[in-house]
Amino acid sequence: MGTKIVQHNIFGEMEEIRTKKTRKEVFEDYDGFVNKFKPKLTTDDCYTPQYVYDVIRDWVDENVIPLEGKRVVRPFCPGGDYRNFDYSGDCFVLDNPPFSILAEIRDFYAEHNIGYFLFAPALTLFSRLGKNEDNVTYIVAAAKIVYDNGAEVRTSFITNRIPGELRVTVRGDLFRRVKEATDRMEGMTKKEQPRYVYPSHVISSALLNKIAERDIILDIPARECEYIRALDSQRAAKKSIFGYGFLLSERLAAERLAAERLAARKSTVWELSERENEIIKRLSANP
Incomplete structure (x- = not known):
């Protein structure tokens, strides 16, 4: 032949x-x-299974904003144009957007005062910042979702409709609900990812996933956290926090330690600098 x-x-x-x-x-x-002519699927082409969407929609209705009477919309259909979508009436966006333009999408919704609850990649949740972070809450759920195109993606969420100044919230109950629904449909198994060891005053979406998996709830107000991309000790080694993260006040650091004990393993331990300790003192002075 x-x-x-x-x-x-x-x-x-x-x-x-x-x-x-x-x-x-x-x-x-x-x-x-x-x-040769079939489109190559990426994480921008992850279509949410209906049974997963229904679980998340119910959770949003109970914990974020009552959806009764609202027009819940999904602008991110294949080939759709979210900018020219009909957002009239009392609408609320609850959908899985293309991850590559998530910051652009959030800027558009902030500019037009459109409420949203958006899916986001769990491991890089804090790297999808928009221009306006006011009233934005990052929901760490670390839900393992197998999308309709076969892609398996750890998923968390971002919303602009949680009242108050809550910047980050770890929701193990949402992780559990998605896992229970997914286990019934897919028989998924848990896979553990390697991690660095960080000081208790540092969080990233990857670090908080472990808390979510343990069915624990942890709230992090905006006034007690500050956004960071890397610790000063990492910069010398040309490293950064994967997906970026936040510095926490003393109170929140203690709550994080109570909620999560990282598995003992050989790891690189990043230390806080004097400058970062000063930031923590400032954050802790305004509980």
């Missing part, structure tokens, strides 16, 4: 380097031809 191409290797032996298809074989390879 086909034409075998051979050549001498460095030992003077003959070896096959490739097999060239005949014209007949190329013509008959219909599947290979069709596959």
Whole structure:
């Protein structure tokens, strides 16, 4: 079948380097031809299973904003244009947007005062900042979702409709609900990811996933946290916090320790700098 191409290797032996298809074989390879024109799916093409969407919608109705009487909309259909979508009436966006333009989407909704509850990649949740972070809450759920295109993505959420100044909230109850629904449908198993060890005053979405998995609730007010991309001790090593994170006040650091004990393992331990300790003192002075 086909034409075998051979050549001498460095030992003077003959070896096959490739097999060239005949014209007949190329013509008959219909599947290979069709596959060339199929769109390549990315995390922007993750379509939410309905049973997962229903669980999240119920949770939002109970914990974020009552949805009765609201027009719950999903602008991010394949080939859709979210900017020209009909947002008239008392609408609320609850959908899984393209992750690559999540910050752009949030800026658009902030500019037009549109309420939203958006899916976001759990491990890089804090790296999707928009221009206006007022009234924005990051919901750490670390829900393992197998989307309709087969992609398995740890998923958390971002909303602009939780009252008050809550910046981050860890919701193990949402993780549990999605897991229970997914286990019934998919029989998913838990996979543990490697982690660095950070001081108790530092959180990232990846670190908080462990708390969510333990069915624990942890609230982090905006006045007791400050956004950071890396610790000063990491910068010298040209490292950063994966997905970025927040510095916490003394009170919240103690709550985090009570909620989560990282697994003992050989890890790189990042230390707080004098500058970062000063920030923590400032944050702790305004509980």
